[in-house]
Amino acid sequence: MIRLEPRPQPSILWTYASPALALAITVFVAVFIFIAFGKDPVRGLSIFFWEPIKSPYALTELILKATPLMVIALGLILSFRANVWNIGAEGQFLLGAIVAGGLAVWVTENQIATQRWAFAPIVLLAGAVGGALWASIAALCKDKFNANEILVTLMLVYVANLLLSYLVFGPWKDPKGFNFPQSIRFSDDTLLPRLFATGRAHVGFALSILLSALMWIFMFRMLRGYQLQVGGIAPLAARYAGFSSRGALWTALLVSGAFAGMAGAMEVAGPMGQLTPYVSNGYGFTAIIVAFVGRLHPVGVVFAAFLLSMFLIGGELSQSRLGLPSALSGVFQGLLLFALLTCDTLVNNRIRWVGAKKSEAHA
């Protein structure tokens, strides 16, 4: 008989080993899925784990997709640690994209002279404001009316999607776009500066690394960040210490919203260069997995973002190379999170093998 026995202290070893084990389980299941669909599992795995890193260009694509994941997840870890469940980052991402995109469209249409390096901070800030405002709706509903933030942020995802759809099908539609639902292309000067000579990776990546460092400082070296985390782990202790739970709620939602919105701005002013209904690629939801795989730690999410970026690229490649639907990526993402949550049991528990007789006595 196997029995779980609580550990006196959380295991530090398993905190870090758990994601690795979860990945191993996911890969194990993936092999079965490939075999079940008559594909060579070695080739299947190489599409997910080798193709995205095998050339400099592939690496820039990996960075390109890791960037928004990392930025969103950095905001989410703060929120989750404060026990504020902002799961509508997708909506805040879209609002960031809408506000930043709207600004870029306006600048382009009015032919306002600008430069890439000068405009980048403005457009990113615009996105952050958009995302924070969208998240503030949920904060207001929770603060004033005690409405569940999970449901409100999630409902706002659907609203944001429809708002974007309205804009690109309606007032912002490119008149010369052959009736496609898309805005005009932003002028070159409004786009984010590229990071390397090849590929589409942009300065957003450098910024996201900087944000990771800033988030680390905020969480582990500043009182405010500490208060937030105490509130998340032990609300009563936080109240006793006089830490404001309302302040924590607003900080968590505004920061995570701003980060998600900034990621949205990076996406439209980076690789997209225009607004379309397909700005997101589900980044806001994948980032939730990034946050958990990254152990809700600002350095961990950097690595986790690259892993999940591999999943996204692998999903696209498996469609073109293996003829498997790209939704495979979503299956693997879900599996990874399931496996991770299961493995995390080992952080707080140890497995004990109990003799058959003894367990009967217990039962």
Added chain:
Amino acid sequence: MNELALLIAAMLSAGTPLAIATLGLLINERVGVVNLGAEGMMLIAAVCGFAVAFVTGNQWLGFLAGAVAGACAAALFGLLAVWLNTNQYATGLALTLFGGGLSAFIGIEFVGKKLAEQPKYDWPWLSDLPFLGTAFFKHHPMVYLAIFLAVAMVYLLYKTRLGLVLRAVGESPDSAHALGYRVRLIRLFALMAGGALCGVAGAYLSVVYAPLWVEGMTAGRGWIALALTVFATWRPLRALMGAYLFGGVTMLQLYLQGEGVQIPAQFMSMLPYLATIVVLVLISRNPTWIRTNMPASLGKPFYPT
């Protein structure tokens, strides 16, 4: 007049999947477990239900497949959230993300496929009544089943021993455990029952309501159903009312468009989601109201000692 009858009919039809899913989630929450995987369970069930109905040509087998798929997905959730005491929110989210991916993966072959023609459902005499016939007596059997389920659940929860046990597990798992009830097993079975109902709701969408398979076709109904359990203050008949109310909101957009109201379609489509937020705000703003009705152990892990 006839228009109103059609509107009522459409409202009942649109509210039915929400009602069944909400009743399922209500069982889950009555035993103290929040399953945020509702959307994922409904999607998996929708694609499984559609696939089976398409292959066999029998919609009832489709419903059965949906129920089984929903129960299996819920069992997976239950093993993690109840036995291993993983975080219920995170586990539910994992199920929703997994369900979205898995259903799209399975469903790729069924995109654009059509089901065989459904028979008409008429009651003898009743369906021929003016107004009432159109509004109430030309529905798919599932519409009536949803009403029956709500009434049956009132009986189950408040008039039977089993209902008492279920509520006890949700209100105070420690007391139930001390009395010798197997809390984790009861929670698992309640989760599977709830998952089966979410599955039936998902299958209703793909087999009867749409009837076709599209990726992500539940369009947030799982989440709306979660909000409806709060709206209903965890009572079955209020859940039924809430579901029809939302069915009405869904239909309102089509009605207004038909009347030529000049509002862009996207804003109309926002209505159910905005209504959910408004409803949550209205119900939740009174904390005592929520606290007196909410199962006391909702969302909290239980460790048997």
